[in-house]
Amino acid sequence: MVHEGVLLESQTLRASVAERTDVLDRVRALSLLPDGLHVTTRMVADYFEVGERVVNRLMQRHREELTQNGMRVLRGSELDVFKRDTLSLYEQSRPQPRSNLTLYTRRAVLNVAMLLRDSEVARAIRRYLLDAEEASRAPRAGEPVDDSVLHSLVTWLDERIERTVTDRLAQQDARMARVAEDAVRTVIGQTVVPLLNHMIEVCGENRREISGMRGEITRIDRALRARMPDGGMAAMDAMTWREFEDHVAGLCRRDGCPSVANTSSNSDLSADLVGRTADGRTLVVQCKHFAPFRRVESGEMQKFIGMARVEYDADVALFVTTATFTPAATDLAVRHGVTAVHRRLLERWSAGTRLPVLRQP
Template sequence: MVHEGALLESQTLRASVAERTEALDKVKALALLPDGLHVTTRMVAHYFEVAEHVVNRLMQRHRDELTKSGMRTLRGSDLALFKRDILSSFSESYPQPRSNLALFTRRAVLNVAMLLRDSDVARRVRTYLLDTERAAREAPASAPVDDAVFHSLVEWLDRRIAKGVAEQSTAPEDRGREIAEEAVRSIVGRTVVPLLNQVMQSHNELRRRLDEHEAEMVRLRRVLREHEAAGSMAALDAMNSREFGRHIARLCRRDGCEQVTVTGGTGDSPAGILGYTADGRRLVVQCKARNPGSSITSGDVQRFTGMARLEYKADVALLVASVPFTRDALLVAARHEVTAVHRGLLEAWNNGAKLRALE
């Protein structure tokens, strides 16, 4: 069974259930503005029982996806008109922004439910969506029609047409039989064959979508295994560079970092992470997943410092390793204001402690 957290990780999976807005009312009644179509940011926050700034932060991180789902921002004359015609009759006292107002459709609110991590209401909506999807998949379906069945049916029609014409034809000339056969085939070609083609096209499209979903499920199972396995240092030691980098990126997001992206991490090269802390500082991270028994040297720190400060203009620089740092490496890191996340600090961070450099 797919866990509700899968919707947080997969935009493809979110898109597949984007129209199931009835899930919102199944979990909790969603109040709408007087136009019957939209809700404000405050109303979205009230529905999911979170602070308004949490929704604002989510909007910043996923603006493109939410805009495709129906979120829009009113400004200028559009905002003035909406205030006059809609919000003027709204019973709730709503402080009006001076320059813009974000509006969400029900579809956009459902999209928020599939992105919002720290909300019990959002989790219940995701669970409902996946439960109904699973029930639909498990419902009995008619057997698919494949290419072999299609061609067999056409051959059967040909035989029946030929037999029928032969039995009904009284003309001795072969030409009369050929004309009759052509007439019957023409009728079938204009009726039965197009219908069968539509059936085949629908079946092929369904098969393509099932293949896509299967590939997505494989990816999600791997992501969920990584989530489950990341509770111990042994699990971190078993990760390759790319997996280690993705896991460190998740820890950064957990501590409030935004726009977090992972670069590198192919082969034996270290993975890099770029992003911003919750208060807007530029974050640069290098992740080194090395074999137990090795260590981070002062040369490793110096190379990272030059890259982070000169190339990326980092405000916060983290060098994260699954192995210890040498004494000289720790001294160089302290001198250049690089946070050395050595094995002991990484274990505490991985087990839920917040990293002070990100606060």
């Protein structure tokens, strides 16, 4: 199998296993903030049993890679909204002044595990991760084996590291053992890792095809991606507001609304899309592309209700957001016949579930 130290050196190898966030909970339970999506620097440090300073130093050295995997820093008004809506209970138990707040997704936490040297939890995650990856590459009956060179390479590498470290430990010299392991890693970084990266890129497409045929979870994932090529809520979170409006318009057309027009560029009214349903009813849609931790307030709902009913005389009114609604906004929507499409409902709608209000009565 691949030695866990190779993950410390190869960003290409780290990227190839970055989706395996399930490994985190298999090694140790990871507690999330109340939004169910993020953890703070302190929570990352507690998980890996290291100091916050260690995590901060690692973040500074690998900021670009961690950002690509979901890490973000909140400041100013964005931080104020997050603290009010998400951190209230957490901060009550652990109060501290903040001018900024670094948040990690599960994928970013896994990235930390693949970079953090001095943590037994991180070491265990790397070993577990590579064990699972090795098992996923094991050929089944009748399947061609096209990565034998890669297997031979990593087997030799693993044996070389283990033999060097074992010899030093036999001399009861732990310090020299660490020096020996670091020396081997230097050789890895200069000679073996470039070849390993190339092998991963060459056989990556074939491995994706093989993994695409495994298990019920993968089958469901393929079905969801086939229905929505843009890739789920993560893709919608990454959209601009204009792209999000176009995406919602596409969902309406998919569900039988033949003509849906975008009005946000030529109107100050509180409606982004207008059109008709399959049976001729007037459709008005408000789209709010918010961060997942934000909430649509009752004032925004009141404005939309007034415009939908008075200005457009809407038969069907949709308020669609990538976030959630406050209880007051939800109550207004129910009382005035507005369909409030929150984050979870939007995900199901995008995956193919049709909104009942768009069906013919």
